[in-house]
Amino acid sequence: MPVWIDGRPAALLPVTDRGLAYGDGLFETIAVRQGHIALLERHLQRLGEGARRLALPLDLALVRSELLAFAGELGHGVAKLIVTRGDGQRGYAPPADAHCRRILSGNPPPAYPVGHRLDGIRLHPCATRLAEQPLLAGLKHLNRLEQVLARAEWQDPACAEGLMCDSSGRVIEGVFSNLFMVRGGELLTPSLARCGVAGVMRAEILVRAAAAGVATRIGDLDCAELLAADEVFLCNSQYGIWPVVALDCHRWPVGELTRKLQGLLVDLVDA
Missing domain, CATH: 3.20.10.10 (D-amino Acid Aminotransferase, subunit A, domain 2)
Incomplete structure (x- = not known):
């Protein structure tokens, strides 16, 4: 199944990522049906509110375009979007020049009874x-x-x-x-x-x-x-x-x- 990091196929994440170190970020679990994203606007609205409250410098227009492209490649399944504050040095203080990292991974649809x-x-x-x-x-x-x-x-x-x-x-x-x-x-x-x-x-x-x-x-x-x-x-x-x-x-x-x-x-x- 596909994995993208910052809009490109990738499989490795830097150990300096603040999402890994501190849970400094957000995620969305998104249903994709025949390349269509269910409740896209609601996911983006919640993500935008979370970014505002956590002071994450997130480009929602970029996230939208990547989600649409990723859903087209996935076709049918579950897209998980993780947004972190990006890389940082040791310590809790957020970096002044943070660059959000966007991680997209795809999985088959859940097989619930x-x-x-x-x-x-x-x-x-x-x-x-x-x-x-x-x-x-x-x-x-x-x-x-x-x-x-x-x-x-x-x-x-x-x-x-x-x-x-x-x-x-x-x-x-x-x-x-x-x-x-x-x-x-x-x-x-x-x-x-x-x-x-x-x-x-x-x-x-x-x-x-x-x-x-x-x-x-x-x-x-x-x-x-x-x-x-x-x-x-x-x-x-x-x-x-x-x-x-x-x-x-x-x-x-x-x-x-x-x-x-x-x-x-x-x-x-x-x-």
Whole structure:
């Protein structure tokens, strides 16, 4: 599968790269279908916001052109874009003349079981908590150690994802997904003001649901509210929506609104 560094085929990365040394950068995991990039504008918007907040001197027009060219070469699969602050000397202080490095790698599309989408999944309740850091909240930055620790908690194939809470006990997201719940016909999703990743599919679902007349709300949600929900589902940019049917001994049905929203996303997700 192809790998590009700064717009050219390459396979070697300098050990002085600040992404490697400090996690000083961002990434996007992008679905490519027949050479077309799904949710391109949302990926670029999130990347641009992350670059602004981390003060990365990123040329978004250049990133767009490289992504389009790379998707054409990849054809069908997953493009992972990593943007770092580039090379630097020892020490945390960002170099004054930083030059962002752009790394693109391609992989085949994920082979998720069809049953995850149709029948729903079980969640593992992760003991690993997300630290609350508003300065980084919402960003898809390169430090994913919390997710690494959380994913290492279970090996049971019966659980397809894990539920993560913050240090105060609020429910936030899955290990690699965003969380939604339905209560009384209203679509709810946790606030990401303190921690968590603002997923592009989450943003798209909120817009499409509102356009379809569904009441939506973003706010602080705790475990009691999750257990009291009528429906629960997860989403990400690769698989769309997975209904959640179980967490420990608790059960939810695959609900009507979950099915409706799955239908609204058929143009973005592989069948």
